Amino acid sequence: MESDHPKIKFGKTGVLLINLGTPDSTSWLDIRKYLREFLSDRRVIEVNPLIWQIILNLFILTFRPSKTAHAYKKIWRKDTNESPLLYFTRSQAEKLRNKIGSEKILVDFAMRYGNPSIKSKLNSLKDLGCENIIILPLYPQYAAATTATVCDEVYRSLMGMRWQPSLQVIPHYESEPFYINAIIKSIEKKVASISWKPDLIIASYHGIPKRYFDKGDPYHCYCQKTTRLIKEKYKFLDIKTTFQSRFGPQEWLTPYTDKTLENLPKEGVKNLLVICPGFASDCVETLEEINIQGRESFLSKGGKNFDLIPCLNDNSDHINMFEKLVMKYI
Numbered sequence: 107m108e109s110d111h112p113k114i115k116f117g118k119t120g121v122l123l124i125n126l127g128t129p130d131s132t133s134w135l136d137i138r139k140y141l142r143e144f145l146s147d148r149r150v151i152e153v154n155p156l157i158w159q160i161i162l163n164l165f166i167l168t169f170r171p172s173k174t175a176h177a178y179k180k181i182w183r184k185d186t187n188e189s190p191l192l193y194f195t196r197s198q199a200e201k202l203r204n205k206i207g208s209e210k211i212l213v214d215f216a217m218r219y220g221n222p223s224i225k226s227k228l229n230s231l232k233d234l235g236c237e238n239i240i241i242l243p244l245y246p247q248y249a250a251a252t253t254a255t256v257c258d259e260v261y262r263s264l265m266g267m268r269w270q271p272s273l274q275v276i277p278h279y280e281s282e283p284f285y286i287n288a289i290i291k292s293i294e295k296k297v298a299s300i301s302w303k304p305d306l307i308i309a310s311y312h313g314i315p316k317r318y319f320d321k322g323d324p325y326h327c328y329c330q331k332t333t334r335l336i337k338e339k340y341k342f343l344d345i346k347t348t349f350q351s352r353f354g355p356q357e358w359l360t361p362y363t364d365k366t367l368e369n370l371p372k373e374g375v376k377n378l379l380v381i382c383p384g385f386a387s388d389c390v391e392t393l394e395e396i397n398i399q400g401r402e403s404f405l406s407k408g409g410k411n412f413d414l415i416p417c418l419n420d421n422s423d424h425i426n427m428f429e430k431l432v433m434k435y436i
Contacts, residue, residue: 115235120212121432123199124256125244127219128189132178138171144219149255181393194387197420202428218256225263240435241275244386247328248278274435280328284430286335288423289383296415304379306344309333311384313349313358326359332383351391367400371408381415388417
C-alpha cells in the first residue's frame with residue numbers, strides 16, 4: 107500500500123565544491139595519513155604501483171611527514187585550528203550557499219584527500235533529496251592529476267549507490283571572463299596597496315611531470331592561456347609563467363618557480379610580485395612555498411621588494427564567478 111512506502115526526499119539539486127585536501131592537524135600521524143592517501147593516487151604518481159608502494163612506505167612516509175608538518179605549522183590558522191585551504195573552501199561554500207541556496211539547491215564542499223570526503227558529502231546530498239548533483243572541482247586549469255582524479259573519486263562513490271543522482275561536472279574555467287577579471291582586480295588591488303613599483307609579475311602554477319604533458323595532458327596549455335588572457339587585459343606590467351612544487355628527480359614543466367626567483371635579481375628584477383592563478387585558495391603551496399621560502403630566496407639573492415598577491419579565496423568576485431559557472435548547469 108502507498109501508506110507503507112517509506113518517505114523519500116527528492117527534487118533537489120546539489121552543488122559540491124571540491125578542493126585538493128588538507129591534513130586534519132599538523133601532527134606527524136595526521137600528516138602521514140594525508141600524504142599516504144594523496145601519494146597513493148595513481149593519477150598523481152604514474153609509477154609501477156608495486157615499486158611505488160615500497161618507495162612510499164619505506165622512505166617517503168618515514169621522512170617527509172616531518173618536513174611537511176613543519177611547513178604546515180608555519181601557515182596553520184591558530185584561531186580556528188585548521189589549514190587555510192579548509193577555512194577558505196568552507197567559506198566559499200557558505201557564501202555561494204547564501205547567494206544561490208534554497209530549498210531546492212543545496213551547496214556543500216568536500217576534499218579529494220582527507221576530510222570531509224567526497225563519498226560522505228555525495229551520500230549526504232543524495233539522502234537530502236538531491237536527484238541532480240553539480241561538481242565544481244576548484245582547479246581553474248584541468249589536469250589529470252587534479253580534476254580527473256576528483257571525477258574518479260566521484261564515480262567510485264556513485265558506484266556504491268543503488269539510486270544514483272544525475273551528475274554534471276564543470277571541468278575547467280581557465281578562460282572564464284569572470285575568473286580572468288577577478289584575477290586582474292586582485293592584481294590592481296595589490297599594486298595600489300604597495301609603495302613600490304614592481305618590475306615583473308610571476309604567475310606561478312603548480313607543476314606536473316613533463317612526461318604527463320608529453321602523454322597529452324592539456325594542463326600546460328591551459329596555464330599559458332590563463333596568463334595570456336591576463337596579459338591581454340592588464341598591460342601595465344610584464345607577466346611571466348613559471349611552475350612550482352616539483353617532486354622527485356624527473357623533469358617537470360619549466361621554467362621552475364624556485365630557480366626563477368633565484369635568478370631574477372641577477373637579471374635586474376629587484377621588485378617582484380607573485381600571483382598563483384591555479385590555486386582557488388591560499389594554502390601551503392602559496393603561503394609557505396612562495397610567500398616564505400620564495401620570498402627568502404629572492405631577497406637573499408639581491409631582490410629588494412617582494413609580495414604575494416593573495417588567491418581569490420572567498421572574496422566577492424570569486425563567489426560571483428562560482429555563481430555564474432554553476433547557474434549554467436542548473
